[in-house]
Amino acid sequence: MSLHIQNLHATLEDGTEILKGVTLEIPKGEVHAIMGPNGSGKSTLSKVIAGHEGYVVTGGAVTIDEEDIAEMSIDERSRAGIFLAFQYPSEVPGVSNANFIRAALQARLPKGEEIDAVAYYKSLYAKMDILEMDRKFTGRAVNEGFSGGEKKRNEILQMMMLEPKYCILDETDSGLDIDALKIVAKGVNAMRSPDRGMLLITHYQRLLDYIKPDHVHVMAEGRIVRSGGPELALELEKDGYEFLKEAALA
């Protein structure tokens, strides 16, 4: 049981190739981290898995628990268990957080079945408490006027409410001060489970101090160029991505 990315190729609509054969398997119960310099294709990978229509998959496949998701729409992929915590979460003016998350949960129920409102709020408040979020938050419009930290916490709250099988966190640490980072990490760690796989996409080692990955991969030029254990992240932090140039020269 895993999120399996097999030799994935993807281009922009204009034909520019961004992903040039990415292979990666994230089994349930494991946390993987992808690191890499800017422009290496990390964020593109997350969007392609989520089904963003701005990219064209030109080769390879993504399966979750052996099921190919190629033909699934964005929302079907989400309901099949893929969650993407966005680097830049979109604002949805006029739609409250409570109604937004409720609509997402409602979309997962069979037709005719309705969410139990009392249970919903109980569950929502419990998760907001973990993330130290004010109750007023439920009435505010999604991400509108949120600080960077609030946006990222909101992403984690949605993740906790939707209980996905596989979580992809795209640069979740960017724009966070250390206190906010700790709170976000607390939420993510609370989600770690033998039934869930996680993929952290990050530019910095810092996040990995708080969320310990089982495996670390380095991405460059649209490919995974190195894989290893948590120690790889420390090495990158110390030596940077210089080795990529050496590798290229060699």
Next chain:
Amino acid sequence: MTTTLPNWFTARQEAAQKRYEATPAPKRGDETWRFSNLKQLDFAGFVRGADVSSANTADIVARSTGIEKTAAKFVFANDTLIHSETNIPAGVIALPLSEALVSHPELVEKHFMRQETRLGSAKFAAWHEAMVSNGLFVHTGDNVEIEDPIEVHHWISGQNTVIFPHTLVVTGTSSKVRVIDIFRSSDDITPGLAIAFNDLCAGKNSQLDYVAVQALNEVTRIIQIHETATARDASAKGFILNTGASWARNECLSRLEGPGSRSDMLSVSIPAREQEYDQRTFQHHVSEGAYSDLLFKNSLYDNSKTIFSGLIFVDEGAHHTDAYQTCRNLMMSDTCEANSMPGLEINADQVKCSHGSTSSQIHDDEIFYLRARGIDPVRARQLIARGFSVEVVERLAHEATEELVLRFVDDKFAHIAGGGA
């Protein structure tokens, strides 16, 4: 030198005369004349001006001061060239229209009054076309940058004189030019009329800046039609200053014809006493991915009246348009009147458009702030009122031109009771 006008031109003039006679005059209920004072359109008794006597000519030329460094300077009195200086670089044509019609008839024909007049003055555009005899024709080649502005003075002289000044500027690819038209009357008491037309064709990636300073005497009327077309990546900037005339009508139409093109439409009007300014604008997004930005500011004194009617029109398929339109009225008296009709018609997708219009007075707290710095209240009001206009003038981004415009602005303030306070 032969002075035979090309056949196409005489034919156009004859056709225009017929069109002028056939087109009905604007009437009540016409949307393009809403709020307008139609009585101002009675032009009976106005005739083409006679040649100006040599004594007057010398006087007018002496008074035709603009900016210090120009690429060329032309002075017209009653549509007759009475003075010119030019220092135009090679590859550029900058001539009086009457000469260009003879020396470059095909070039003029290609661009002469090609756009449809759609903001209400079709009749008067036809009249202009039938009567026009002179003005400025500029045609730059590709990759020519003309550093200093081309400056043109249009004077009206003599009782009930009508002039038909024309400005046609065509820029080649990646070239750059700035033209300044200054409209004035030879004295303060003789009624006159100007039916002016200017046509700006900004070629690919070129930059075309145009400034019209209207400082006619306050018994003269003017209709000015401004038409601008921008090709791919071109940038056109049009600025109008109204300080003179008893009644002025401006119709400004910008056609954004190429992606990446930009049109800035700017205006400062400072009506006082019984002056009326009637401005109609049209931002026509024909191409996708173009940008237009309009900022018109009016400072109204005494019993003056302004009308602003603006429309952003986005054609079908002109996606990714960015268009903005702002009209601000500063009400400086208890009897002035401002009418604003900011409009939008959007037929495309992924469009960002907005318009805003405000009418307000100088706020007490602004005055208080200046007084707290030791400035007396009259001076404080003068400063704030001037600052209101300066914000638009600064968009010209050319120091000498800004200074010229501000000279006329300050001259107007000096002729308003309380110095514009």
Next chain:
Amino acid sequence: MSYEDTTALLDEETHDAINVDRTKGDFTFPERHKFDAGYGLSSKTVDYICDVKGEPQWVRDFRHKALAVFESKPMPTNWATEDLNNINFDEIRYYLSDGEKPKRSWDEVPPEVLETFERLGIPEQERAFLAGVEAQYDSEAAYSNMKEELTKQGVIFVNSTEGLKEHEEIFRPWFGKVIPTSDNKFSALNSAVFSGGSFIYIPKGVKLKQPLQAYFRINSENFGQFERTLIIADEGAEVMYMEGCTAPKFETATLHSAVVELVALKGAKIQYVTVQNWSSNVFNLVTKRGLAMEDAEVRWIDCNIGSRLTMKYPGVIMKGRRARGEVISIALANTGQHQDTGAKMIHAADETTSNIVSKSISVGEGRATYRGQVHIPKHLKGCKNNTECDALLINSNSRTDTYPAITVRGNRHATQHEASVSQVSEEMLFYMQQRGISEGAAMSLAVNGFINDLVREFPMEYSVELKRLIDLEMEGSVG
């Protein structure tokens, strides 16, 4: 818990209680009219209506004069859409009724009329939250009733015919005064052939806690409905009036042309709420205006869904010092629909304040137009106007226009006008879909979000209904 969360919780119950949508409204019963003025409009039509209604001579004179004005006025196509020329006044029937007086009890209403209003949920709403209901079926009210305690307080809530006959002393001085017959071609038409609509009088100091409601139902094809409403709130009185409208989908065009006049005397407050949901064969050409005296307030809260063409610009004349006027308007234009709406604010006294907030949504090939007029004449001081109009475009074929006109004289006022046009961005849709929400539902959420702050201005029961109607309109508009 925020207001919105409460709405979410109530959603389920209210859903069933107010089950009105256009599919629900799209049914018709066979006509059983005792009185039919026939096709076309002439002075005979006017006399026929007067005779059937047994009206006094002054009303007959009023109607004939209005007919002459109607005939003399051209179609306003110099500024409005040419589609108006497609109205064929000769193919319309101007008066249809079964000759019965409005009933005070639903039990006495003819069965098919009762079934109509039951299917539209009116009797249930009346029990749930209304102080009084008038239900109009074609030209005349079939049902009209009000809570007894209000009658005791002197509140009058009757149809216009009863108003002009039984309460002439209150009715006549204001009738046609806020909107003169000659205001426009369609106010003249209404003045010539009006029938039905409400006359309401709220005595001094009486504040109604629950709203009064009228429901206008067109049942017959080729029919024109011309109700006439006059609401007078005496000094310090307060009332909220709500109207709903539906018609079945016919092959041919149907005309609805109402005139609504509101009079808020010193310190009074009138709120007029409309949720119209016309089928898209209806020409809906309505003139609505209120007069606000000293310290009085008139608010128009207006939602326009459906119809082939709606032209409606509710106005307020602020005639007394410190009077307030407000127009809150939502318009949704789907394919085949043109919502041409706006507001008129006439400041006629010092320190008067007006506010206009208009939001429109154009879907498919729909077209939304805003027209506004704000007028602040000279010799006044301290007047304020704020106008905001925002348009949302959903498809590349939709269209939106904005044509405001603002006249300010003098330097003691403040006006501001802002308008914007935007789209639901692809990135926003991607974000919502990534949470498992389908494209259609995401679009609905975005649209509801766009108008959310205005929906709050509607009474709770209507705001729930409104959201649902918008969801229905958005279904099938994507993909």
